[in-house]
Amino acid sequence: MPKTEIFNRENVLKQATEVFHTKGYNATSMQDLVDVTGLNRSSIYNSFESKHNLYLECLKLYENKYQRIISKVLLASNSPINAIKSLFNMYLKETLSDTKTKGCLIVNCKSEMANQNMAIQNFLLNNQKGTIELLEDLIEKGQKGESINKSKSKQEYALYLFSSMQGFRMTGILVNDKDQLQGLINTTLQNLK
Amino acid sequence: MPKTEIFNRENVLKQATEVFHTKGYNATSMQDLVDVTGLNRSSIYNSFESKHNLYLECLKLYENKYQRIISKVLLASNSPINAIKSLFNMYLKETLSDTKTKGCLIVNCKSEMANQNMAIQNFLLNNQKGTIELLEDLIEKGQKGESINKSKSKQEYALYLFSSMQGFRMTGILVNDKDQLQGLINTTLQNLK
DNA sequence: TTTTATTTGAAATGGACGTTTCAAAATTAT
DNA sequence: ATAATTTTGAAACGTCCATTTCAAATAAAA
Structure with missing residues (x-):
């Protein structure tokens, strides 16, 4: 049976989001993402397909985070x-x-x-x-x-x-x-x- | 005495501005600027020093353009x-x-x-x-x-x-x-x- | 026409880019 | 242990990046 994914996907997305957020999409390099996540280049491609797709997932996570915050604000x-x-x-x-x-x-x-x-x-x-x-x-x-x-x-x-x-x-x-x-x-x- | 600059500096800046405006700074390549201005790579460096400096000049021109427009609006x-x-x-x-x-x-x-x-x-x-x-x-x-x-x-x-x-x-x-x-x-x- | 200074064209620089490759290591179930 | 399957590391892919180089073309002044 396979070796399973060892890293926490959401945590990696948070780390990637921080870089994209700080530098923007185009100024963020794959090397930046390797450095900040600690993952290997090929692991990133294995798990997230491409820089562009990783960015889209970061956007969605960011959107979800605010949706949760907003829900709490509305309820309160x-x-x-x-x-x-x-x-x-x-x-x-x-x-x-x-x-x-x-x-x-x-x-x-x-x-x-x-x-x-x-x-x-x-x-x-x-x-x-x-x-x-x-x-x-x-x-x-x-x-x-x-x-x-x-x-x-x-x-x-x-x-x-x-x-x-x-x-x-x-x-x-x-x-x-x-x-x-x-x-x-x-x-x-x-x-x- | 020297051969003088043949291109219209402000026109080149307008062309460069259009690219920077459309694609943003980081997604705009020097090749894009060569293509849109019709200038040679070395002419751009001769006249504008660097991509970054060219961008700054575009920003200033854009700012001036709106200052002129705004002045007219205020007067009218x-x-x-x-x-x-x-x-x-x-x-x-x-x-x-x-x-x-x-x-x-x-x-x-x-x-x-x-x-x-x-x-x-x-x-x-x-x-x-x-x-x-x-x-x-x-x-x-x-x-x-x-x-x-x-x-x-x-x-x-x-x-x-x-x-x-x-x-x-x-x-x-x-x-x-x-x-x-x-x-x-x-x-x-x-x-x- | 010759001198002088500049612009031009084209190629080269070295490095970084996003992405792929693939053997080796790792992990789980048999 | 062995087999099966994935992750990992490291190197390589080809392309594009911003910038530099320099000889050739150009044009104004002498």
Whole structure:
């Protein structure tokens, strides 16, 4: 019977994600991935097929990680507007704790690869769709419960928040002051009240 | 006396910018630049020193181009709030006319290189400083003339708009519907009224 | 026309790239 | 132990990378 895979697949993906996140896809070499994972080159190809496929798996793991975090945030919130506030505060916390100022892996991926690779573009479109749907649900509830104003439709506010989140992630790359970023969140959410 | 440079420097920079903008810095090869400019490899090195320096010059040209466009927009506006609206509409126009959905060169640059290269980071910080100062001036005037509300300081609204612009540029990469993007602008600016 | 300085073309530099190969080591079930 | 099957290590694959080299072509000034 076969010798079984000895390494922890998810752990390897986390290590690879850290490199891709720090350097971007194109600036990350296979040697970087060998170094950071401690795996042999051929083991990586055996287990992940190609650099591109490994990157896609990193993206999916990153997406799942945030989906889990977001679910917790939503469950812990007592109102839709507070849920949205908590989402932004979660991104604020991530931004402040990121010593390498890497920004968001998915936003960076969109910037680097959305117009170059169809598999990536489809991942991004799907991610966008899911995020906007989640925001639409929150806004609909908030508007019904009167904690979010009705001067714009749920679709309009969802796109606004989706866009604001990307702006926040980009801004956080070169603005690391907590008060400024907290102010930015407050200003962004003032629009919904 | 010497044979003089035969090519148009600014034109070469425009051609190089188009490639860098489409593929990003790391995915653009010197061969790509040779192909698109029609120049010889050694002529490029003679005139632009290195790929990295050529990229920096492209960034500066791109920055200058938008500074000129923005100046015109500001001069043509009859109020600060309309000036801001025109700025966003200018970005909307750029987004819709960009068939390759490249986004903003400077936003993409920040995503790809801000945490990797100090010369680039300094350029980006300087660009950020200039943009925010311009927005602060507009907001100050708008708040004095009562077309922009005073519930936030000019610093807070300037950072909000700066962040919103980046979000808009990112969103425009995968959302190409004019009405949706126009709605996004309206929602963003509703916050100032 | 000759001198002088520069641009040009084409080839070469050495190294890094993503990926493949394959024998040797390792591990599990018989 | 032996057989079966996979992972591993190390080297090699061919290609492309950014950059350099240098002789030949060029063009303005003397």
